[in-house]
Structures are given as C-alpha cells and as structure tokens.
Amino acid sequence: MEVGKEVxxxxxxxxxxxxxxxxxxxxxEYAGKITIHYQNQMIDAKSIMSILAAGIGHGAKIKVVVAGxxxxxxxxxxxxxxxxxxxx
Amino acid sequence: MSSxxxxxxxxxxxxxGTVILVLPSITIERRLIEKNESExxxxxxxxxxxxxxxxxxxxxxQSRRQVSGQETAILEAHLLIARDPALLQAVVQKxxxxxxxxxxxxxxxxxxxxxxxxxxxxxYLRQRVADITEVRKTVLELLSGQQSExxxxxxxxxxxxxxxxxxxxxxLDRTRIAAFVTEKGGRTSHTSILARALGIPAVxxxxxxxxxxxxxxxxxxxxxxxxxxxNPTEDQQTQYAQKIQxxxxxxxxxxxxxxxxxxxxxxxxIGIWANIGSDDEVKVALANGAEGIGLFRTxxxxxxxTELPSEQEQEDIYRQVLTxxxxxxxxxxxLDLGADKQLSYMRLKAExxxxxxxxxxxxxxxxxxLFKRQVRALLKASVCGNLWIMFxxxxxxEELHDAQAIVREAREELSLAGAPIALxxxxxxxxxxxxxxxxxxxxxxxxxxxxxxSNDLVQYVFAADRQxxxxxxxxxxxxxxxxxxxxxxxxxxxxxxxxxxxxxxMAGDIMYADxxxxxxxxxxxxxxxxxxxxxxxxxxxxxxxASEKVCSIISDxxx
Numbered sequence: 001m002e003v004g005k006e007v008x009x010x011x012x013x014x015x016x017x018x019x020x021x022x023x024x025x026x027x028x029e030y031a032g033k034i035t036i037h038y039q040n041q042m043i044d045a046k047s048i049m050s051i052l053a054a055g056i057g058h059g060a061k062i063k064v065v066v067a068g069x070x071x072x073x074x075x076x077x078x079x080x081x082x083x084x085x086x087x088x
Numbered sequence: 089m090s091s092x093x094x095x096x097x098x099x100x101x102x103x104x105g106t107v108i109l110v111l112p113s114i115t116i117e118r119r120l121i122e123k124n125e126s127e128x129x130x131x132x133x134x135x136x137x138x139x140x141x142x143x144x145x146x147x148x149x150q151s152r153r154q155v156s157g158q159e160t161a162i163l164e165a166h167l168l169i170a171r172d173p174a175l176l177q178a179v180v181q182k183x184x185x186x187x188x189x190x191x192x193x194x195x196x197x198x199x200x201x202x203x204x205x206x207x208x209x210x211x212y213l214r215q216r217v218a219d220i221t222e223v224r225k226t227v228l229e230l231l232s233g234q235q236s237e238x239x240x241x242x243x244x245x246x247x248x249x250x251x252x253x254x255x256x257x258x259x260l261d262r263t264r265i266a267a268f269v270t271e272k273g274g275r276t277s278h279t280s281i282l283a284r285a286l287g288i289p290a291v292x293x294x295x296x297x298x299x300x301x302x303x304x305x306x307x308x309x310x311x312x313x314x315x316x317x318x319n320p321t322e323d324q325q326t327q328y329a330q331k332i333q334x335x336x337x338x339x340x341x342x343x344x345x346x347x348x349x350x351x352x353x354x355x356x357x358i359g360i361w362a363n364i365g366s367d368d369e370v371k372v373a374l375a376n377g378a379e380g381i382g383l384f385r386t387x388x389x390x391x392x393x394t395e396l397p398s399e400q401e402q403e404d405i406y407r408q409v410l411t412x413x414x415x416x417x418x419x420x421x422x423l424d425l426g427a428d429k430q431l432s433y434m435r436l437k438a439e440x441x442x443x444x445x446x447x448x449x450x451x452x453x454x455x456x457x458l459f460k461r462q463v464r465a466l467l468k469a470s471v472c473g474n475l476w477i478m479f480x481x482x483x484x485x486e487e488l489h490d491a492q493a494i495v496r497e498a499r500e501e502l503s504l505a506g507a508p509i510a511l512x513x514x515x516x517x518x519x520x521x522x523x524x525x526x527x528x529x530x531x532x533x534x535x536x537x538x539x540x541x542s543n544d545l546v547q548y549v550f551a552a553d554r555q556x557x558x559x560x561x562x563x564x565x566x567x568x569x570x571x572x573x574x575x576x577x578x579x580x581x582x583x584x585x586x587x588x589x590x591x592x593x594m595a596g597d598i599m600y601a602d603x604x605x606x607x608x609x610x611x612x613x614x615x616x617x618x619x620x621x622x623x624x625x626x627x628x629x630x631x632x633x634a635s636e637k638v639c640s641i642i643s644d645x646x647x
Binding site (some may be wrong): 021024025028044046047048049050052053055 | 164168169171172173174175201204205208213216220483
C-alpha cells in the first residue's frame with residue numbers, strides 16, 4: 001500500500017539539525033519506504049545526508065509518501081512531526 | 089627482547105603497564121578489482137559498517153553512564169551517518185561500476201559528502217563535516233584492519249603514539265592511563281602538560297618508539313630519567329617495582345603537607361595555585377592543596393565537539409569552577425586558539441607560522457562576537473566567586489584597550505538587561521610576548537594583575553619552536569635573557585601595586601623554585617601534580633638569599 005500527503009514544513013528552521021535526525025530515527029523504525037518529494041527531488045527519508053543536503057526550509061511545501069504495510073499511521077506521525085515541529 | 093629507549097622526561101615518576109599503540113592516520117588502499125570480486129568488496133564494506141555500528145552502540149551504552157548527553161548525541165549522529173542508505177548505495181555503485189576496492193570507494197564517497205557539506209553556506213551543515221570525517225576515519229580503519237585501539241583502554245594503559253593532539257588526549261579515559269610516551273613533542277607539548285596535570289609520568293621525543301612498540305607489550309616508563317623500557321626483563325621489572333612503591337609512599341608523605349601554605353624560611357608566603365584545562369580538574373587541584381586557580385585554559389571547552397559552546401553552556405561551567413573554589417581566586421584565560429589549536433567546526437586558515445600568527449587575543453579581536461560571547465558568560469558567572477579575567481598574548485596597549493572595551497560593552501549590555509555582575513572582577517593579562525615584558529611598566533598601569541606565561545615567553549625570546557625537539561636545548565627558562573624579562577615584569581607590577589604570578593611550565597618545576605621566589609613572584613600556578621613538591625620546595629627557600637642569587641645572575645651576565 002502507498003499513501004501520500006502534502007505537508008507544509010512547520011519546524012522553525014526547516015528540516016534541519018534535530019528535526020532531520022528525528023525524522024530519520026522515526027523513518028528507520030519503519031520497514032517500508034518513505035520518500036519526500038520536494039521541488040523536483042525524491043529524497044529517501046532514511047538518509048540523513050540526503051535530507052540535510054536537500055535544505056528544506058521553514059514553510060516549504062513537500063509531499064510525504066509512505067509505501068509498505070500499515071502506512072497510514074506512519075504517514076500521520078511524520079506529517080505531524082514536520083508540520084508542527086513539535087516533540088522533537 | 090627488551091629494548092631501552094631514551095627521550096625527554098617531562099613529568100615525574102615511574103609507571104609500568106601495557107602498551108596501547110595509537111597509530112597515526114592510516115593509508116587507504118587504492119586498488120582496482122576484478123569484476124567477480126565486487127560482491128566480496130561490497131560485503132567487506134557492509135561488514136565494516138556493521139562493526140562500526142556495533143562498536144559505537146557499545147560506546148554509547150558505556151558513556152550514558154559516564155558523560156553528558158551532549159557526547160552521546162554526537163555519537164548517535166555518527167550512527168545515522170554510518171547507516172545512511174544513500175551512503176551504502178553510492179559505495180556499492182562505485183565498487184560495481186568503477187571497480188574500486190571497498191576502502192577506495194568508501195573514501196571517495198565520504199570525501200564527496202565532505203566536499204558537498206563544506207561548500208554549503210549553512211553553518212550547521214558545515215559543522216556536520218566533522219561528524220562525517222570521524223565516521224570516515226573509523227570505517228576506513230576497520231576496512232584496513234589498522235584500527236586505533238585508543239577506545240579500549242584497560243587499567244595501567246601506557247599510551248604510545250607518534251604525537252597526540254589536544255582533542256585526542258581529551259578523548260582518552262584519563263583514569264586508566266598510567267603514562268604517556270610520544271615519538272615527537274617537547275617539554276611544553278600538549279601531552280606533557282596533560283601528563284603533569286594528571287600527575288602521571290610522560291616521556292616525549294623518544295625516537296623510534298612507535299616502530300618497536302605493539303599494543304599489548306609490557307613496558308616501563310621512567311620519566312625521572314627520560315627512559316622507556318619495552319619488554320623489560322624480570323630483573324628490570326623487580327627493580328622498577330621497588331621504585332614505584334617508593335614513589336607511592338613519597339606521594340603519601342607529601343600529601344600530609346598539602347593544606348599548609350607555601351611559606352619560605354624567612355616568612356614570605358608564595359601562593360601555590362593550579363592550572364586546569366576543564367572543570368573536572370578542580371577536585372584534583374583542591375585535593376592537592378591549590379590555593380587558587382592560576383590558569384583555566386578555556387579553549388578545551390571549545391574542542392572535541394561539533395559546534396561552538398553556547399553562552400549558557402560556558403556560563404554554567406565557569407559558575408561550577410568559581411563555586412567549587414569557594415571564593416579563592418580563579419584566573420580564567422580567554423580563548424587561546426590559533427592555527428595550531430584548530431577547531432573542526434571553525435576552520436581557521438592554515439598559517440605558515442601559527443605560533444607567530446593570528447591566535448589568542450589577536451583572533452578574538454577579529455572574531456569579536458565569539459570573544460564577546462565568552463566575556464558575557466564570564467561576567468554572568470562572576471557572582472559565584474572570585475573571578476580574574478586574563479587576556480592571552482597581549483603585545484600592545486592598543487590590543488589591551490580593545491579587549492577591555494569589549495568587556496566594558498558586555499558589562500553595560502548585561503547591566504541594562506538586569507543581569508547581576510560582581511563588582512570586584514580583576515582584569516589582567518599574560519606577559520608572554522617579549523614586547524609586553526619589555527614594556528611591562530606601561531601595561532602595569534592599566535591592568536589588575538600580570539601572569540607570566542613562561543612557555544611562550546621562552547619560545548619567543550629564543551625564537552625556538554617549543555614543539556620541535558631538534559631545538560629542545562633552547563628551552564632555557566633560567567637563562568638570564570628570560571630572567572631579566574621576568575624581573576622587569578615583576579618590578580613593574582610591584583611598582584604599580586598589582587600582583588604578578590607565573591603560569592607556565594617553569595612555575596611548577598622545583599628546579600627553578602628558588603629563582604622564582606628570588607624574582608619576587610607572588611604566586612606560582614602549575615599542574616596539580618606538581619603542587620605538593622613545589623610547596624615542599626618553597627618551605628626550604630630563604631627568599632632574601634634567593635633574591636640575592638637572582639641579582640647576581642642577572643648582573644653577572646652584564647659583564
């Protein structure tokens with residue numbers, strides 16, 4: 001199963017530093033594939049270096065796509081993490 | 089077979105233990121492989137990553153119990169990098185399509201990440217370079233089988249290395265090191281200073297030691313004689329076992345006098361203070377009877393990490409040290425960094441001549457924000473004790489005035505913000521650049537204290553690099569050229585009514601005790617390991633006689 005969602009990045013400094021590390025940690029807990037579509041790039045959410053290099057700033061519009069079993073709750077969690085910038 | 093090597097003994101004592109050989113950076117294998125070998129190379133790479141992850145997790149577990157969360161956070165960041173699927177994919181691709189062996193492929197991929205991050209304008213990302221570099225180093229070590237074993241110290245480990253940098257020495261578990269031996273280095277190199285701070289033996293400048301040593305060999309280090317014995321015979325072992333017992337007994341005896349002051353036979357009190365490089369050394373200093381901190385080297389706060397310490401973080405550490413010293417003077421030296429003491433996250437330009445380059449106060453006056461942040465932290469912490477702020481490497485009055493102006497600015501800003509600041513903070517300077525020693529009378533009018541930095545003073549007076557053992561013979565602190573400059577600074581200070589101390593290695597060497605007392609220094613600051621001996625030495629000195637001796641040395645040389 002594959003699910004996707006548009007998200008506006010709410011972390012004050014973008015997906016960066018601690019939020020990036022947090023995102024990778026959450027992504028690593030999931031066996032399936034998590035991809036972030038940003039501008040024309042497709043970024044593997046399990047790759048800290050790809051995420052950092054993408055430089056996704058505050059307010060950026062991205063799409064998160066989760067593919068695998070029980071994808072919905074993972075998408076929900078990651079979406080919330082990036083939108084609110086909370087619980088980091 | 090036993091072999092005896094000679095070097096320079098830079099601290100006192102004898103130790104016996106097991107060699108931990110710390111290898112210099114490894115050579116990377118660069119080999120083109122056959123097509124059918126690529127799978128094996130990919131597996132080697134995967135195995136090295138697994139091994140790295142496993143080792144790092146063990147270290148994280150251990151350090152959770154011992155150190156701050158900050159350090160474990162760095163290790164966790166390293167784990168994320170090592171496990172990065174993009175990294176694996178890129179390495180696999182390189183092995184398959186370019187037919188490079190695992191080490192070569194891994195090095196190139198990591199180098200490309202480093203280059204990419206280095207070129208980004210973002211400060212945070214540039215700081216990640218240090219993390220990737222660290223992962224790169226360890227993974228390549230694992231791939232080559234030449235792993236540095238520095239993390240696996242056991243009791244009575246004797247560290248043998250070509251040379252050790254401040255960051256490397258900082259990462260060692262100090263409680264388990266029995267001695268240091270280095271092939272390079274001199275009396276005032278970082279290893280020497282650390283060894284004296286810890287009160288353990290060290291021999292440096294031992295030519296050929298790395299070549300004959302191997303991890304696990306047994307070794308005796310005799311710092312009193314500057315001798316290292318690899319694979320000692322039974323006779324040598326017995327002989328040294330006795331020596332070690334005597335040294336332990338002597339230390340216990342000295343300790344009885346630890347909390348008595350250092351007073352000469354004719355009643356002159358000499359302050360015996362401690363040099364420290366981190367907050368956790370305060371305890372050792374106090375246990376040895378330090379009556380103050382004469383030098384807190386703050387640059388160690390900035391090293392071995394991935395970003396600048398925040399103002400709050402600095403303030404907390406200064407507060408801890410000031411509080412622990414309970415109103416005794418604490419001289420905190422502002423940042424003394426330069427091209428020879430690099431920070432991975434603040435890439436200072438390489439210089440031809442770092443000792444004569446843009447370092448210490450020179451750098452701070454260029455990087456005013458960095459400097460001001462430290463000054464603000466110091467001022468805010470000042471309410472916790474008796475703070476003396478000291479500027480290093482002052483050469484001209486203008487530099488001093490600029491530094492003082494920044495302190496004034498910081499003070500005004502903080503006062504406006506309502507932060508309490510102690511009223512009686514002393515502001516002083518190091519006298520280590522010959523220009524300052526010569527013009528000491530000008531400077532004495534404008535500061536609250538002097539502290540003579542003998543290491544740099546001697547190095548600059550003799551124009552001899554203190555890290556270069558080929559010119560080690562020019563480390564002559566008792567030469568009249570140096571004594572005259574010290575004498576000049578002491579007289580200028582006393583004429584202006586300010587105290588003058590010394591915080592270089594000379595100050596802790598009992599060989600010079602009578603000269604230093606004779607010169608009229610009010611306070612001597614040294615590695616904690618030297619305090620007991622120095623107090624005892626001072627108690628045997630007659631200050632009047634010592635002063636006459638100094639006068640005769642200085643005027644003799646006039647003829």
